[in-house]
Amino acid sequence: MINSVVASVSATLLGFVMAAMAILFTIQRAKFIQNLQKAGFFQKMIWEFKASAVSMMVALIGAFVGLFLDPMYLGWGIIGTSLFFSIAVGFMWAAGYHFFLVVKYSAD
Numbered sequence: 001m002i003n004s005v006v007a008s009v010s011a012t013l014l015g016f017v018m019a020a021m022a023i024l025f026t027i028q029r030a031k032f033i034q035n036l037q038k039a040g041f042f043q044k045m046i047w048e049f050k051a052s053a054v055s056m057m058v059a060l061i062g063a064f065v066g067l068f069l070d071p072m073y074l075g076w077g078i079i080g081t082s083l084f085f086s087i088a089v090g091f092m093w094a095a096g097y098h099f100f101l102v103v104k105y106s107a108d
Contacts, residue, residue, distance in 0.1 A: 006081050007063035014056040021049045041098040048095035055088030
């Protein structure tokens with residue numbers, strides 16, 4: 001049960017992360033993106049989004065494999081999947097925080 005929930009949430013968040021990266025890459029000439037680059041946050045955000053996407057993918061694969069695990073090993077699968085999911089959410093939070101900082105201080 002928990003593996004199917006983690007798999008669906010990971011897949012959904014992975015889609016959002018990929019969409020955010022695509023949007024950031026397509027509006028390279030916008031003043032806002034130039035502010036991100038001046039502040040030094042653009043490359044950091046891209047790295048955090050990539051790390052989040054990789055962690056989400058590992059959590060997604062782990063949750064999918066966990067659906068077929070023997071119940072004796074299910075606990076280890078849930079722990080591993082939860083670890084990578086938590087790492088991915090942490091990277092997403094960090095990227096969002098950097099995004100917030102640029103929005104907050106570029107409005108001045």
